[in-house]
Amino acid sequence: MENGLITPFTVHIEDSALHDLRRRLATTRWxxxxxxxxxxxxxxxxxxxxxxxxxxxxxxxxxxxxxxNRLAQFRTEIAxxxxxxxxxxxxxxxxxxxxxxxxxxxxxVEMLELxxxxxxxxxxxxxxxxxxxxxxxxxxxYGFSDRPTAPGMTPVAMxxxxxxxxxxxxxxxxxxxGGDWGATVSTWLAKFYPERxxxxxxNWIPGGLQPAVGGEAPVLSxxxxxxxxxxxxxxxxxxxxxxxxxxxxxxxxxxxxNDSPVGLAAWLIDKFRMLADCGGDVESVIPLDWLLTxxxxxxxxxxxxxxxxxxxxxxxxxxxxxxxxxxxxxLGFAAFPGEVAVxxxxxxxxxxxxxxxxxxxxxxxxxxxxxxxxxxxxxxxxFRPFREQPR
Amino acid sequence: MIEPFKIEIADAVxxxxxxxxxxxxxxxxxGNDDWDYGTNGAYLQELVRYWAEEYxxxxxxxxxxxxxxxxxxIDEIPIHFIQARGNGPKPMPLIxxxxxxxxxxxxxxxxxxxTDPAAFGGDAxxxxxxxxxxxxxxxxxxxxxxxxxxxxxxxxxxVTLMQRLGYETFAAQxxxxxxxxxxxxxxxxxxKTLGIHIHLAGPLGMISGNMPDxxxxxxxxxxxxxxxxxxLEQESAYSRLQATKPQSLAYALNxxxxxxxxxxxxxxxxxxxxxxxxxxxxxxxxxxxxxxxYWVTQSMGTSARFYAEAKRHPWRAAHDRQPVVEAPTAVLxxxxxxxKLPRRWAEKYYNLQRWNVSATGGHFVPMEEPGILVQxxxxxxxxxx
Numbered sequence: 001m002e003n004g005l006i007t008p009f010t011v012h013i014e015d016s017a018l019h020d021l022r023r024r025l026a027t028t029r030w031x032x033x034x035x036x037x038x039x040x041x042x043x044x045x046x047x048x049x050x051x052x053x054x055x056x057x058x059x060x061x062x063x064x065x066x067x068x069n070r071l072a073q074f075r076t077e078i079a080x081x082x083x084x085x086x087x088x089x090x091x092x093x094x095x096x097x098x099x100x101x102x103x104x105x106x107x108x109v110e111m112l113e114l115x116x117x118x119x120x121x122x123x124x125x126x127x128x129x130x131x132x133x134x135x136x137x138x139x140x141x142y143g144f145s146d147r148p149t150a151p152g153m154t155p156v157a158m159x160x161x162x163x164x165x166x167x168x169x170x171x172x173x174x175x176x177x178g179g180d181w182g183a184t185v186s187t188w189l190a191k192f193y194p195e196r197x198x199x200x201x202x203n204w205i206p207g208g209l210q211p212a213v214g215g216e217a218p219v220l221s222x223x224x225x226x227x228x229x230x231x232x233x234x235x236x237x238x239x240x241x242x243x244x245x246x247x248x249x250x251x252x253x254x255x256x257x258n259d260s261p262v263g264l265a266a267w268l269i270d271k272f273r274m275l276a277d278c279g280g281d282v283e284s285v286i287p288l289d290w291l292l293t294x295x296x297x298x299x300x301x302x303x304x305x306x307x308x309x310x311x312x313x314x315x316x317x318x319x320x321x322x323x324x325x326x327x328x329x330x331l332g333f334a335a336f337p338g339e340v341a342v343x344x345x346x347x348x349x350x351x352x353x354x355x356x357x358x359x360x361x362x363x364x365x366x367x368x369x370x371x372x373x374x375x376x377x378x379x380x381x382x383f384r385p386f387r388e389q390p391r
Numbered sequence: 392m393i394e395p396f397k398i399e400i401a402d403a404v405x406x407x408x409x410x411x412x413x414x415x416x417x418x419x420x421x422g423n424d425d426w427d428y429g430t431n432g433a434y435l436q437e438l439v440r441y442w443a444e445e446y447x448x449x450x451x452x453x454x455x456x457x458x459x460x461x462x463x464x465i466d467e468i469p470i471h472f473i474q475a476r477g478n479g480p481k482p483m484p485l486i487x488x489x490x491x492x493x494x495x496x497x498x499x500x501x502x503x504x505x506t507d508p509a510a511f512g513g514d515a516x517x518x519x520x521x522x523x524x525x526x527x528x529x530x531x532x533x534x535x536x537x538x539x540x541x542x543x544x545x546x547x548x549x550v551t552l553m554q555r556l557g558y559e560t561f562a563a564q565x566x567x568x569x570x571x572x573x574x575x576x577x578x579x580x581x582x583k584t585l586g587i588h589i590h591l592a593g594p595l596g597m598i599s600g601n602m603p604d605x606x607x608x609x610x611x612x613x614x615x616x617x618x619x620x621x622x623l624e625q626e627s628a629y630s631r632l633q634a635t636k637p638q639s640l641a642y643a644l645n646x647x648x649x650x651x652x653x654x655x656x657x658x659x660x661x662x663x664x665x666x667x668x669x670x671x672x673x674x675x676x677x678x679x680x681x682x683x684x685y686w687v688t689q690s691m692g693t694s695a696r697f698y699a700e701a702k703r704h705p706w707r708a709a710h711d712r713q714p715v716v717e718a719p720t721a722v723l724x725x726x727x728x729x730x731k732l733p734r735r736w737a738e739k740y741y742n743l744q745r746w747n748v749s750a751t752g753g754h755f756v757p758m759e760e761p762g763i764l765v766q767x768x769x770x771x772x773x774x775x776x
Contacts, residue, residue: 027407031641031692034538041699042638151422241635244628251420252429252629252657256643256650258418263643263650270639305418312428 006168009073009084011065011144013300018061021261021299025056028262039273039280043266051269052262055292064293071115075144078164081153084144085137085165086111091120092131096198096387097171098379099162099189100136103180103204104246104307105268106366107143109294111136114368117376124373129387130380132175137165139181141306143297148306154317155181155310159188163196172196175383179204179367181310184319187327194328198386200352201332201379203367205343207231207243210320211350217323223344231341242271246311254305264304265295277338277364285363285370321351332356332382334375338364356382393555396460396471396531398452400687405448408648408686412443415649425667426660430653438656438675439649446679455496462531463555465548468540471495471531472524474556478507479518483585483776484558485768486522486549486576490567490591491694492655493755494684495525500761505768516776517769519562524552526568528693530684535693541700542568543595543707546575550583562772563718564588566756568697571595577718577741579709586719586744586775588768590756592732594740595706595715598634598698603736611748615731622729626661629654633698641692651691652682662754664727672759714742721745721771725760727753745771 033045071086086108089095098118102110115134122128138145140153140161162185166174175198178186184206190197213220213228220228245253257264269291273282282291298304331352335342337360345357358378363371420432458473473495476482485505489497504511505519527545528535549572553561562585565573570591577587578595594601608616632640644651659678660669669678685691708715720741724731726749737743747767752760 029646029689031638031645031689032534032536033638034696035536037538041696042636042640043642045638048642147419149419149421151428241628241632244631248625248628249429249657251418251423251432252653253640253643254418255415255430255435255653256640256647259416259647259650260643263646266639266642270636302416302418305420309428 006074006076009075009144011068011073013061013065017300022056024261025052028052028260030262043270048262048266048269051288051292052265054288055261055265055295059289059292061296064289064296068109068112068293071112076165076168078161078168081140081148081161082146083137083140083161083165084108085135086115087169088115088119088134090118090131090133091122092128094129094387095119095131095133096383097133097135097166097169097174098383099166099174099176100134101162101176101178101182101185102136102139102142103178103182104310105271105294106180106369107294107297108136108138109143109290109297110366110368113372114376117372118379121376121380126380130384132383133171135166135169137162139185139310141310142303143301147303152313152316153310154313155184156188156317158185159192163189163193166196173198173388175199175201175386177201177379180365181314184208184314187319188317190327190329197329199330199332199383200327201334201382203334203336203375204339204365205333205348206319207341208314208319209343209351210318211347212321212323212325215323217350218346221344221346224347227343227347242267243311246308247315248312250308250312251305254308257304258302261295261299264299265292267304268295268298272366275340275365276370277336277362286366290369325351327352329353330355330386332358332378334358334360334367334378336360336363336365336367336371338362340365393461393463396462398455398460398531400448400452404687408683409443411648412439415439415647417649426657430657434669435649435653435656438652438678441675442648442652442679442682446676448683451676451680451683454499458502460531463552465551468527468535468537468548469532470524470527470548470552472522472552473502475502475506475521475523477518477520478509479515481516481776482506482518482520483772484522484553484556484561485519485772486524486553486561486563488524488545488549488563488565488569488572489526489529490565490569491529491697492658492681492685493567494530494681495523496680496684497755498523498757501757501765504761504765508769513769517773519772520558522553522556524549526572526694526697528697529690530688533688533690533693539700539704541697541704542571543575543579543704545572546579549576550580553583559583560585562586562588562775564768566590567754574716574741575706577716577720581717584718586721586772587716588721588723588771590723590725590764591728591730592722592724592737592741593730598701598705603732607733607736609733609735612731612733615733619730619732626729629658630698633695634702635699637692637695637699640695644691645689648682648686651685652678654691655682655685659755662729663759664725664751664753672753672755677758714740716741718742719744719775721767722747723756723764723767724748725752725754725756726750729754744774
């Protein structure tokens with residue numbers, strides 16, 4: 001594919017891959033489990049069996065595929081890397097372009113419900129004046145984007161690729177939105193191209209954010225001190241252990257996850273359950289079909305290893321800021337109550353120009369899947385003042 | 392009740408293993424010649440090919456069955472062990488505890504020299520009755536479905552096992568997690584334990600975060616602290632994972648033999664004194680035998696859980712006397728091992744009678760440096776007979 005050439009793309013997985021998946025699911029060798037300890041040592045056996053039995057016998061990938069393909073998708077090549085993306089034109093008088101970046105263990109699949117809400121608000125009881133031209137790329141190494149073939153695909157490199165994507169689509173000025181790794185990529189975009197961004201909306205403050213502290217920087221507030229202490233304790237006690245293994249020896253883990261669909265499902269669904277605002281019942285907030293569509297995309301595209309290598313690559317590009325170094329575009333932040341770590345506003349304001357800080361009523365780390373409606377409303381409200389007036 | 396046991400893996404299990412290996416979906420790997428991202432893809436593919444096409448499990452199974460194996464159940468926990476009788480005037484009973492990701496078969500090279508020294512150029516007076524159990528949840532000590540079986544509990548089980556075998560007092564030896572089992576024997580059961588020999592030293596509460604003060608490192612140990620810190624920083628994510636969510640990992644590693652191999656292989660290469668060439672310390676057959684043992688016994692999940700049990704059920708002192716480990720103790724450290732604690736600390740913590748540091752060898756001592764281990768074990772326990 002030539003640089004800049006944009007070609008329509010339709011997801012189509014071969015029958016042979018579907019058969020192979022079913023065969024592997026049918027021949028799974030299950031581990032045993034301790035008696036009476038569901039989820040205590042990680043993904044629960046009975047739940048996993050039920051979910052993956054359904055994956056094999058009830059779940060309809062072709063229906064999921066058709067759902068994905070209802071959104072307009074394309075592929076193009078940016079800086080030598082093939083990028084897959086959704087591009088839904090807004091329905092309204094003056095749609096504003098917006099780039100939405102996903103993270104791990106999600107994929108572009110996270111955004112399937114959010115995209116129509118943003119592109120065509122009037123259809124869902126909103127105001128057509130709030131319409132967006134929505135661009136949702138698969139991050140390099142994820143979904144139907146190319147997997148990197150050399151080290152160095154950091155969030156910084158991804159930000160450059162996404163900036164190139166928006167430029168090739170003819171968008172000189174746009175908003176960005178993201179959670180998880182997508183929040184990191186969005187932040188780098190805002191850092192490098194403040195003149196292109198009308199605003200940055202996040203539903204997660206990057207865990208690796210290191211604002212300036214000490215010296216000439218403002219004194220830590222009590223809330224900031226408590227937040228830093230909590231983060232240090234979590235780091236020392238290995239609370240989010242997947243980041244440790246992803247960040248050090250991801251390839252070692254990748255072999256098993258790329259060869260065993262049940263192993264992959266366990267690894268991903270455990271994180272969805274841990275990070276969603278679900279009280280331990282992930283299916284109460286994210287339908288099983290959606291969870292399995294996300295797992296299926298990782299399985300069929302064989303991207304789990306390239307995806308988790310991002311944690312190691314990202315270490316080469318820490319989000320570290322000096323005194324006075326700022327992210328210039330205005331920030332809107334949707335603080336979901338089930339999110340694992342929401343820093344105090346003053347901590348975020350050390351780096352970002354915080355214009356809006358919404359305490360959301362419900363929802364966790366996967367806001368676009370868990371609470372697409374209220375996330376869409378917050379995105380619309382935040383960007384409303386920054387829209388260019390219709391000509 | 393102790394029953395003789397023979398290792399006889401069904402053909403169907405071996406055929407299924409080969410078929411899975413041949414059908415492996417390998418992820419791409421790149422920029423990883425130094426294994427910095429984890430297990431190198433090209434090496435793993437070659438090993439998986441060898442495992443499926445050339446490796447002869449039956450030959451190794453026969454070698455294992457040349458020893459006397461038994462199974463028994465202690466506190467509802469299945470325990471497999473080798474018992475090899477000594478050939479000498481008065482063999483001393485010695486229970487040897489392996490580690491992770493090891494199996495009982497990592498002790499294969501020392502059984503002969505320790506039970507029958509005269510046949511290996513030694514003195515028959517140095518003979519031992521050697522008992523090599525599989526740790527609970529490892530190898531043929533499966534399935535383990537009881538929660539809470541940590542290394543302290545394992546030491547209790549070992550005492551019962553030795554009693555059943557008629558050994559009221561005995562010597563103990565171990566490395567990795569086996570060193571903790573062994574040290575716990577020397578702590579809680581000092582009256583029964585004639586002496587302990589370990590090649591990994593560490594406070595029994597180490598996995599709960601108790602480490603000796605930096606000021607304890609003395610002459611010749613200048614680089615150790617930095618080495619320990621580097622291991623914790625770069626190589627210990629597996630341990631934090633296994634200590635928290637071993638079950639989330641178990642699904643993939645119990646279903647994908649290549650995934651299992653990658654998980655074990657990285658540690659075998661990183662932790663041994665192999666200079667980055669794993670086959671300098673382990674032949675392909677050695678590696679495939681270890682992996683086959685984990686695969687056919689479906690024990691990766693429960694073996695990884697041993698970390699979680701150590702973390703969730705922190706070590707509790709059986710008494711507050713000093714030294715913590717009252718049994719006479721020999722520590723034999725290896726320069727390339729992953730964690731090395733200072734002698735000055737060991738002198739306080741153990742009833743330390745012997746201290747040696749080997750310039751060669753890494754973490755997998757009985758496979759890497761069986762000769763050095765055998766010599767040190769004989770010399771130390773000679774003083775306690």
